[in-house]
Amino acid sequence: MSMETVPPELAACELTDENGAKVRLGDLWRDHPIVLAFVRHFG
Amino acid sequence: MFCREHVVQLHHKADRISAAGAELVVVGSGTPNFIAGFRETTHFTGRILSDPTLSAYRAAGMKRGLMRVLNPLVAVYGLRAMARGHMQGRTQGDPTQQGGVLVIIPGGGIIFEHHSSVAGDNAPADEVVAALEAGVRPAA
Numbered sequence: 001m002s003m004e005t006v007p008p009e010l011a012a013c014e015l016t017d018e019n020g021a022k023v024r025l026g027d028l029w030r031d032h033p034i035v036l037a038f039v040r041h042f043g
Numbered sequence: 044m045f046c047r048e049h050v051v052q053l054h055h056k057a058d059r060i061s062a063a064g065a066e067l068v069v070v071g072s073g074t075p076n077f078i079a080g081f082r083e084t085t086h087f088t089g090r091i092l093s094d095p096t097l098s099a100y101r102a103a104g105m106k107r108g109l110m111r112v113l114n115p116l117v118a119v120y121g122l123r124a125m126a127r128g129h130m131q132g133r134t135q136g137d138p139t140q141q142g143g144v145l146v147i148i149p150g151g152g153i154i155f156e157h158h159s160s161v162a163g164d165n166a167p168a169d170e171v172v173a174a175l176e177a178g179v180r181p182a183a
Contacts, residue, residue, distance in 0.1 A: 038103060038143050038144070039069060041073055
């Protein structure tokens with residue numbers, strides 16, 4: 001079964017958490033599924 | 044208000060998301076110092092990440108543009124969100140950047156995706172969770 005896969009540039013993105021730590025997105029789904037919700041803003 | 048409403052709806056499905064062995068991760072376009080306030084209003088305790096350069100939004104194909112905020116549908120979605128008790132707070136981040144949801148499984152397969160067309164066009168949380176549950180169910 002073919003399935004769309006995450007673009008490499010998304011997996012490579014490094015975002016910052018509230019403690020200032022960098023998190024590589026691709027690491028988040030390495031071991032388990034994730035629901036990745038992009039909100040419009042923090043308002 | 045749309046952002047908070049959507050996160051609250053997904054957060055209400057936390058039990059089903061955990062039962063599927065998955066994690067809910069929220070990405071916002073504001074800077075990290077706004078995460079605490081967002082957490083306070085949504086009561087979301089999971090991982091929240093900041094993407095002020097919008098690099099992940101772009102890579103994920105999320106839409107952007109002023110007309111997406113001014114679209115008449117936004118007023119309808121706004122009234123709906125307000126009826127559910129979600130008021131607009133002070134906007135923290137790029138207001139023309141739209142959001143969306145991806146459900147990603149190990150290996151990087153995308154089993155569900157929704158790209159918001161206009162503000163307030165959120166994927167129903169039930170649909171997101173149902174796709175997750177179907178995607179992680181062992182094949183018979």
